[in-house]
Amino acid sequence: MTLTQQRKLKTILVGLASWTVALLLFFPIFWMFITSFKTELQAISVPPQLFFEPTFENFSLVQERSDYLKHAWNSVVTSFGATILALIIAIPAAYSMAFFPGKKTKDILLWMLSTKMLPAVGVLVPIYILSRDYGLLDSKLGLVIIFTLMNLPIIVWMLFSYFKDLPKEILEAARMDGATPWDEMIKVVLPLSVGGIASTGLLSIVLCWNEAFWSLNLTASEAAPLTAMIASYSSPEGLFWAKLSAASTLACAPIVIFGWFCQKQLVQGLTFGAVK
Amino acid sequence: MKRSITRLLMAPSVVLLLAWMIVPLSMTIYFSTINYNLLYPGRNNFVGWMNFEFFVTDPGFWIAVSNTLILLISVLVITVVLGVALSALIDKPFFGRNIVRVLLISPFFIMPTVNALIWKNMMMNPVYGIFAWISNSLGLEPIDWLSDYPLMSIIIMVSWQWLPFAILVFVTALQSQDTEQKEAAQMDGANGWHIFRYLTVPHLARPIAVVVMIETIFLLAVFAEIYVSTGGGPGYDSTNLAYLIYNQALLQYDVGVASAGGLFAVLLANIVAFFLIRAVGKNLTV
Numbered sequence: 077m078t079l080t081q082q083r084k085l086k087t088i089l090v091g092l093a094s095w096t097v098a099l100l101l102f103f104p105i106f107w108m109f110i111t112s113f114k115t116e117l118q119a120i121s122v123p124p125q126l127f128f129e130p131t132f133e134n135f136s137l138v139q140e141r142s143d144y145l146k147h148a149w150n151s152v153v154t155s156f157g158a159t160i161l162a163l164i165i166a167i168p169a170a171y172s173m174a175f176f177p178g179k180k181t182k183d184i185l186l187w188m189l190s191t192k193m194l195p196a197v198g199v200l201v202p203i204y205i206l207s208r209d210y211g212l213l214d215s216k217l218g219l220v221i222i223f224t225l226m227n228l229p230i231i232v233w234m235l236f237s238y239f240k241d242l243p244k245e246i247l248e249a250a251r252m253d254g255a256t257p258w259d260e261m262i263k264v265v266l267p268l269s270v271g272g273i274a275s276t277g278l279l280s281i282v283l284c285w286n287e288a289f290w291s292l293n294l295t296a297s298e299a300a301p302l303t304a305m306i307a308s309y310s311s312p313e314g315l316f317w318a319k320l321s322a323a324s325t326l327a328c329a330p331i332v333i334f335g336w337f338c339q340k341q342l343v344q345g346l347t348f349g350a351v352k
Numbered sequence: 353m354k355r356s357i358t359r360l361l362m363a364p365s366v367v368l369l370l371a372w373m374i375v376p377l378s379m380t381i382y383f384s385t386i387n388y389n390l391l392y393p394g395r396n397n398f399v400g401w402m403n404f405e406f407f408v409t410d411p412g413f414w415i416a417v418s419n420t421l422i423l424l425i426s427v428l429v430i431t432v433v434l435g436v437a438l439s440a441l442i443d444k445p446f447f448g449r450n451i452v453r454v455l456l457i458s459p460f461f462i463m464p465t466v467n468a469l470i471w472k473n474m475m476m477n478p479v480y481g482i483f484a485w486i487s488n489s490l491g492l493e494p495i496d497w498l499s500d501y502p503l504m505s506i507i508i509m510v511s512w513q514w515l516p517f518a519i520l521v522f523v524t525a526l527q528s529q530d531t532e533q534k535e536a537a538q539m540d541g542a543n544g545w546h547i548f549r550y551l552t553v554p555h556l557a558r559p560i561a562v563v564v565m566i567e568t569i570f571l572l573a574v575f576a577e578i579y580v581s582t583g584g585g586p587g588y589d590s591t592n593l594a595y596l597i598y599n600q601a602l603l604q605y606d607v608g609v610a611s612a613g614g615l616f617a618v619l620l621a622n623i624v625a626f627f628l629i630r631a632v633g634k635n636l637t638v
Contacts, residue, residue, distance in 0.1 A: 091446030097438060098455040101512070104470045105458055107482065111474060120480040123489075165368065168361035176358040184366065191373050193625040195573045197594040198618040199376035201383060201601050201611050206376070225372040232365055257357050286463040288576035289594075293602065303576070306465040310472075310580045317473055317480075324466040335461035336454050343524045 105332075112321035119317040134322035141319065142305055144326060151301040151327075153216050155284035158223030159277050165224070166231040167273070171261050173232075174239035175247060185236065188229040196226075196289050207294055214296045222294070223284045230283070231276055238272030239265060275341030278334065282342065285331045302327040377618070383611035390605035403612035407600070410609075412588035416596040419503055420620070423510065423592060424571045430511045431567065432560055435518025440548055442519075443526045453523070460516035464576035471509045472498060472581040502582045502590035509577050514570075518563050525559040526552070572621050593617045 111119050113130035138144050173181045203222070204213075212218030242265065250264045266273070291304045306327055309320045335342065384403050386396045407413060442452055459467070475482050476497035484494035497505045529552065537547050575594045578584055584591035584599065591599070597617060601610030 087444070087446050090441060090444060091448070094438075094442045094446060094452050095448070097441070098452040101515070102455040102458055104475060104512070105462065107474055108466075108470050122480060123485055124482060165364045169365035172358040172361035176355075178355075178358075184362070188365075188369060190625070191369050192569055193621055194373060194377070195594065195614075195617045195621045197573060197575070197597045198614040198621075199380060200597065201607050201614060202376035202379035204601070205379070205607070225368060228365060228369060228372075257361075261361075282461065286461070288464045289573065292465075292576060292579060293598070303463045303465050306463065306469065307576070307580050309469060310465075320469060320473065324469065328462050328466055331463075332458055332461040335457070339453075339457055339520060340524065343520050 105328075108321045108324050111317055112325045114318045114321075116316050116318045119321070134318045135326065138319055138323045138326065142308060142323065144305070144323065147300055147302050147305040148326070150216060150219075150295075150299055151285055151303075154219045154223060154299075154301055155281045157216070157220040158227065158284050159280040161220065162224045162228050162231050162280060163235075163273065163277060166228060166235055167266070168261065170232050170235035170239055171265055172257075174236050174242075175260075175265075176257070185233065188232055192229050200293060203290075204293065213294060214298045214300075216299045218294060219290065219299060219301070222290050223287060226287070226290070227280050227283055231280055234276045234279065235269075235272065238269050238276070242268055275338055278338040279342055282331055282335060282338075380611045380614050380618075383607050384615055386608055388607040388611075390607060399608070403608040404616075406609050407612045407616065410596070410600075412591055412596055415588040416591045416593050417620070419588075419590065420572065420592040420594075422503065423507060423574060424568065424624075426507045427511050427514060427571055428564055428567060430507070431514045431518040432563060434515055435522050435563070436553070436556060436560070438515075439519050439522035439526055440552055442523065457516040457520050459512050460514070460520070462513065464513065465580050467509055467513055468577040468580035471505070471512070476505060498582050499586060502586065506574070506577055506582065506590050509581070510571065510574055514567055517567070521559050521563050522556060525556055529555050568624060572617075572624065593620065 110126075112134055113132070114125070114128055115131055115133075118125050118128050173185065207213045207218050212221070246264060246268070247260060250260050255263070285301075286303065287301075288303045288307075291301050292307055295301070295304050306320075306323060309316075309323060385398060385400060387399045387402075388396050438456070442449060442456070462470075473481070478484050478494050478496040481494075483497065487494040495501070534547055534551060537551060542550075573594050574592060575598065578590055578592065578595045579598075582590040584595045588596075593613070594617065597610050597613040600606050600613055
């Protein structure tokens with residue numbers, strides 16, 4: 077075998093191995109997806125059926141049984157609400173730390189990161205009691221507040237690393253023209269970093285959409301987002317796999333597709349800019 | 353003048369995070385020292401260390417601590433080792449690499465409750481699940497995963513979720529690896545394993561540190577997967593600290609004991625984080 081042949085063979089083998097692993101890891105998602113088009117009987121048939129006549133009945137049954145649309149709406153409101161709120165709070169902070177760094181800036185950033193280290197379960201009881209006392213149990217507003225605070229450190233970090241990479245000359249030019257820090261932020265920095273802010277927002281939306289600890293503990297029927305609604309299918313009476321799959325597919329599809337498009341930004345955000 | 357403006361811009365974030373940390377934490381500390389059960393209001397007398405004693409002597413306590421650590425370490429090892437191997441595998445171009453990438457990272461975007469339900473029902477169910485079907489086809493006795501190997505089942509679910517994250521980070525990091533260095537090594541007769549061992553792995557040191565830190569934050573707090581699939585059982589076999597505290601607080605309404613447990617979880621996280629954040633803090637560029 078010549079060297080080029082050897083290389084070709086190696087590429088083919090690497091490709092085959094990669095495809096095998098990828099298909100294996102993706103299989104549960106694929107199976108969930110196709111099960112959602114089966115009848116309940118087909119869903120539990122042994123051996124498992126790969127080819128069958130698809131039905132769309134499950135999707136309408138899910139809507140009937142657990143009011144899918146209401147919970148989807150809750151997910152949308154809490155994810156987007158918390159993301160917008162967190163961005164409004166975080167942008168000025170990240171801007172000020174990136175462009176006017178002081179001696180303590182690094183400490184403040186690391187301290188913010190350390191608040192993420194505080195396990196949620198350590199403050200479960202007080203948050204539960206505070207929510208109860210202020211009427212925020214099972215309310216969308218309560219979840220929005222929690223989600224905002226939960227993601228604030230990550231959002232500040234991510235914005236900070238975007239702002240830091242902006243060319244300093246532009247800001248200096250603006251300053252020469254007599255722009256105040258506020259003008260600089262609104263008129264110069266924000267337009268330049270639309271891309272960065274958008275990907276930060278996407279990351280935050282993904283994290284809120286899939287959040288399960290607070291959603292399960294602080295909501296019941298009214299404000300429950302999709303993560304909590306799906307959990308209701310774990311009860312024995314909810315053991316209808318086709319409907320469970322349909323509900324799960326509906327709950328995950330938007331965010332999985334979302335995730336495919338912003339994988340790179342997700343890495344930067346989740347690793348606090350340490351891996352680029 | 354300028355300094356005060358920059359402080360003003362930072363204030364909302366700092367104040368909110370400070371409040372988010374201090375208010376609930378001091379409440380937890382306070383609750384942990386009083387007799388506080390939601391079923392018996394008005395008997396909130398000071399009890400000192402009693403709640404802590406009660407929590408630590410709970411039959412599930414040590415099982416939960418060890419389960420928490422086993423879960424943490426197993427998932428870290430699985431995701432880092434497989435993550436490095438798989439990211440090295442897909443680093444070079446081959447047919448359909450972009451699709452493979454998309455397939456590989458997808459589990460990361462599946463919400464934890466869905467993750468647990470797919471695995472519990474469609475994969476691990478001892479009668480109708482895919483695993484049972486595979487066992488039967490091979491002539492083996494199907495395994496009842498959730499009853500017989502509850503903690504391992506949880507480890508599988510959580511690893512499935514976090515392996516894509518590790519792959520994603522490592523693949524990104526590998527793209528910045530120096531190709532000239534690799535070519536030079538090849539010229540000098542280094543084989544694939546040598547290049548992987550002496551060039552790729554050292555290059556990944558920092559991303560590995562980051563992955564370990566981020567995953568630790570989330571893995572110490574695994575909750576939804578247990579809540580949905582095993583409910584901590586059978587017995588305490590798949591109960592971790594987070595689930596034990598939840599059980600104490602919202603199922604047994606004992607706020608005092610749950611708060612003591614919460615503080616213990618904070619302590620454990622801090623012990624783990626102390627070493628991690630030092631190692632990783634150095635690697636973060638500020």
